Amino acid sequence: MNKPLQVDYYSDMLCVWAWIAVPRLQELQKQWGNQIHICHHYVDVFGDLEKKIEKSWASKNGYSGFADHVQQSVANFEEIHVHPELWLSVRPTTSANSHLVVKAVKLVHGQGMAEKIDFAIRRAFFLDNRDISNMDCLFDLLQQNSLSPEEIQSLLQDGTAIAALMSDYRKARSESIKGSPTYVLDGGRQMLFGNVGYRVIHANIEELLRKPKGEASWC
Secondary structure (H helix, E strand, O other), X not given: OOOOEEEEEEEOOOOHHHHHHHHHHXXXXXXXXXXXXXEEEEXXXXXXXXXXXXXXXXXXXXXXXXXXXXXHHHOOOOOOOOOOOXXXXXOOOOOHHHHHHHHHHHHHHOHHHHHHHHHHHHHHHHOOOOOOOOHHHHHHHHHHOOOOHHHHHHHHHOOHHHHHHHHHHHHHHHOOOOOOOEEEEHHHOEEEEOOOOHHHHHHHHHHHHHOOOOOOOOO
């Protein structure tokens, strides 16, 4: 049996384009099943929100301008929704805490549960307008998904979870990941960044899966 095609997927929990990409990822998994293996990684885009807004949005009405940008970004996607007060009434300080908790969940419960918690956290922010930089909020979400916060807390305290997260961030830098979301295929030879349509992603995966072993390169 052939090994599944590995798709390295990099995202930041607070990135609206990664939220828009969620249905595309779900459809990829539905379409290709065990022919592909999506490896989830985090990239540091919103690690320091205050500095990011100050640097990129100070001349564009700050958080208010950024909130308008997010609303406009989802307006063209009927299947994507966000809370009307997103980035206005609640302003997370960092995406790192949410990344950290999911890495801890993966270490204890495996990738399947980590993906479930990842989605629960994104949903809590984008749809419910909750502050997912706050550990109390994140632990509450763990409890809602029948996980023990105490079990996860132990990996936060001993440094195991932060080590796993730093590994992701370091990998993103070493592979020159530009931002969120980014799809890396064929061992880094193909990189799809940003708001990439589903058909484009699908076509790239299809071509890699159909390519015969040992096929000569055009290069």
